[in-house]
Amino acid sequence: MDRFGKYVKELFEWNEDMKKFLGSDKVDKNFALWEKLDNFTDLMESISTPLSDTELLNLQSEAETIHEEMEEYFNRKQELGVIWIAESVVPPGSHTLPDLPYPYNALEPYISEEIMKVHHDKHHYSYVEGLNKAELRMVEAREKSDFSLVKHWSRELAFHGSGHYLHTIFWENMGPRGEERPKRRLEKEIKSYFGSYEAFKKHFSEAAIQVEGSGWVLLVWSPRSRHLEIVQSEKHSGQALWDTIPILVLDVWEHAYYLQYKNNRAAYVENWWKIVNWSNVEMRFEKAVELKWNSF
Ligand SMILES: [Fe+2]
Structure with a gap:
């Protein structure tokens, strides 16, 4: 092998690995970058061996540019807090x-x-089972268009779902x-919002000690107000499914409809579908899917 043969071979392998990686369904697609890697393959395949000095320099500078771009791509994703490994979808159940x-x-x-x-193998496991069951029952309900138990299964889904997601974060x-x-x-x-780490710690501990009955205390980030907050959660959820992002919400407090619809909430709900701004929902959805955690 000539003196640069090994270098070119390594470059070639690196290039192939990166292409495979970018092309796999485990990572966000970036076609522009993939194309550059592909062009680099062509370039490497077109050169003759042994390499002339000019060819080698060209190759080297091209490799460096692509290397930098790859690095920037991964760094940017990580800096944004976006986990760039696209985890697979978890189907119902x-x-x-x-x-x-x-x-x-x-x-x-x-x-x-x-x-x-006991906590992990028994308790957490029972939430996983409970969530799977609730999701499957909801699938059944949709298939049969029978929502007579929707209240029960919504509660089960929130309780076990929050139990599963919160324990996963907790570990x-x-x-x-x-x-x-x-x-x-x-x-x-933490310093800027709570005053000091000590003040935050005291607040968090007190909130934990004073949760009514069983529950959680959570440090959360609000993308809306762009600050941290500490919240208590009785049981797992109070019917909310933690670790999810609302993208479409409907207010069914009486103050939202009573003056006009009296007690006919169903009519209000029916009419409400005529005024949904799907572009806004879509925008929230696009932002929300950017955030990825490992799926379980
Ligand atoms: Fe627990």
Whole structure:
């Protein structure tokens, strides 16, 4: 192999790997970048060996440009907080229990192995099963156009769905090597909204201690007001499905229709469909699908 043969071979392999990666259904499509990689293949295939110095320089500068663009592409995605690996869709009834990201005893002495086993294997698993069941019952209801139990299954879906999603976040929010405090942008954000990390911690702890009965306390980000907030959740949900993004909502409080429709909520709902601004819903949807977590 001539002195640059190895370099070209490596470039070729890298290029093929990147093309395969960009072309796979596991990643956001970026056709412009894929095309550049493809053109680079053509360029490499067209050169003769041994390479002349000019050919080599050309190849090198072209490779560097593409390399930089690939890097920029991934960095941009990560900086935006967009997870660029496109996870597969979870069809109704197909949720699975994620593995704990560490061994059962990894959080000792703060949380015992025994708790972690029961909590993850029994409790979290039961939410996964409950969510799957609720989703399948909703599929059945739609197929039969029989919504007589929609209230019950909506409640089940929110309860078990929030249970599944929140536990999935919870496991990942913890780790065997706890960190003293947040860093970087989150630290700044906490300081600017709550005054100090200590004030935030006190607020969060008090909210947790004072949740009525069973529940959660959550630090959330509001894309609307662009600030953090601390909220309590009794049980899992109060009927809301956490870790989802509303894109179309309908207010059915009486104040929204009573003056005009009296107690005929069904008529209000029927008419409401005539005034839905789907362009707005579409816009919210487009923004929402940008955010991707690992699917379970
Ligand atoms: Fe739990």
